[in-house]
Amino acid sequence: MTTLNTPTTTDTLSSYNPSTGDLVGSVPVTPADQVDAVIAKARAAQPAWAALSAQERADMLKPAGEALVAKAEELGRILSLEQGKPLAEGIGEVNACGAGMAETVDEIAQAVQPEVLTGEGAKSMLHYDPFGVCATITPWNFPILMPHWGVVPALVAGNTCVLKPSEQTPLIADEYVKVLNQFLPEGVLQIIHGEDDQGKALVAGDVDMIAFTGSKTAGQHIMAAAAPGLKRLILELGSKDPCIVLEGADLEQAATFAARNSFRNCGQVCVSTERIYVQESIKDAFMDKLLEQTKEFTIGDCLDENANIGPMVMREQKEHVLKQVEDAKSKGAKVLFGGNQLEGNFVEPTILDGVNHDMDIMVTETFGPIACVATVKDADEAVELANDTEYGLGAVVFGEEEVARKVGRQLTAGMIGVNRSMGGTGGAPWVGARKSGIGYHSGPLGHRQFCQLRVVTTNEATSEN
Known part of the structure; x- marks a missing residue:
């Protein structure tokens, strides 16, 4: 290739x-x-x-x-x-x-x-x-x-x-x-x-x-x-959209969203999920479901009927993504899925665990198929970290409905989804x-x-x- x-x-x-x-x-x-x-x-x-x-x-x-x-x-x-x-x-x-x-x-x-x-x-x-x-x-x-x-x-x-x-x-x-x-x-x-x-x-x-x-x-x-x-x-x-997953969340729904929104269009979406903050008490259960969902994505040429993810659009974009992954690994992040070197412009859907804001991949827009997961002790810490960014396009929170709505109103993005994607109803602007x-x-x-x-x-x- x-x-x-x-x-x-x-x-x-x-x-x-x-x-x-x-x-x-x-x-x-x-x-x-x-x-x-x-x-x-x-x-x-x-x-x-x-x-x-x-x-x-x-x-x-x-x-x-x-x-x-x-x-x-x-x-x-x-x-x-x-x-x-x-x-x-x-x-x-x-x-x-x-x-x-x-x-x-x-x-x-x-x-x-x-x-x-x-x-x-x-x-x-x-x-x-x-x-x-x-x-x-x-x-x-x-x-x-x-x-x-x-x-x-x-x-x-x-x-x-x-x-x-x-x-x-x-x-x-x-x-x-x-x-x-x-x-x-x-x-x-x-x-x-x-x-x-x-x-x-x-x-x-x-x-x-x-x-x-x-x-x-x-x-x-x-x-x-x-x-x-x-x-x-x-x-x-650009953006660095967060996804918060708290106690009381439908973990199947949350993991399905997190995987799809991290990997669709090979992560080349302005509202891709680029940071995932999961409450410690439900972390293991969520990660199991995220791994299951990630395995559903197949890489290939656009004409391959079995593929649901294509390549990065150009070499420079691939190099940027892989550089961020290597930086995160050098600072302690663990690869739980993917991370293999592929030919051409292809990048494998990858899950990184143990990421933090000292890593470039949690600060600078990635625009690639990388799901970055951090652990938080409670909703307050999740909000603090989610808002610790210069960006503010989309954000999503999953949790018990009343709690999730309160958390959503504390986020600084322009479009916030509560127990769903951030896309608004008909007539809502894109902000x-x-x-x-x-x-x-x-x-x-x-x-x-x-x-x-x-x-x-x-x-x-x-x-x-």
Whole structure:
């Protein structure tokens, strides 16, 4: 097997299967000095796009959802070949974007409708106007879902959009844009390809807002570059999500969640469980169940029907994960499962026991299939350690219901699950706290982040808006 480096910028950007090293395809690189022209085209298209009603824009996108569903197998295969996740998951990711399109765009259109406030003889109209041009910069771990989450609300809100996908997964993003552009006016949605130079040119260009999903470090650079223009930002950044397991927990449920959320997508998920804190009195019973669940995961190529975990997307990511594991072992952590060296970009699902916060793997984001388990004496210690991080995206606590709810309210993450995953109900936004994000997306509150709020107040007797 071939282990891959991050590609370097050439006239074309090639995408390789991270399992085999085989070429999947390539796209033309957008010269960095042409990014301003792309933005100018988006700027020129924006007034006519904004002149449509939000519902008209939403209705224009609905057929794109049907087209995505119709092409789910074809696009899902491209996604899995260049990202590495099992084919069923790749197809499922495309299907989810397409099947939910109509409901999503209607929700966005409703969220950005004007609101009315009255009182003291006056009426205030709250208008949710587009910013103008939105730059959307997305990662490789969910390479159609992440563009979808950024592009669709920006468009329905009346912005035009320039998408810059990860250089690791350009093919599926390119196909996604082609599908949407079958139904959109020219210039409303464009895509640029490349690496750092193109991303920096986009951030520095004449855009009004930037929606970014990626690492904390990259987010900090974007925030600094956007500061002179006070460009509006939505930043979903890294995390180090904790899972707390206390007395009274359903240990089968807790272990099933901890294993799946540590290992799915080979741990390459922004809300992966990266720290597990288990109360001492139930530790042995929990570990037995965690071991059972971990054995259910099989590594392999995306086209291997028996595999439910693929590879790391690139060599550098594998090296980072293994370096953290070795550091933890050198400081006393014990490998209870896995830990074997594998060929290529594959990393075995691994359980580390006896970890502590002196180890880098309990402090720095891992983004790999490693379940790190620490023992705590009680809920107070669990909360203290769970909050001992600069991050704050997701967190989960399992335990007796009343106790678990109280513990959940003490955690500093933006999204907390109590005896379940941290994902919210329909309409809930996706929120990062602390250094895991600025702003938020999804749900009516998240959709409005793509809008400039303007308040127009008149005497109540007038009928003008």
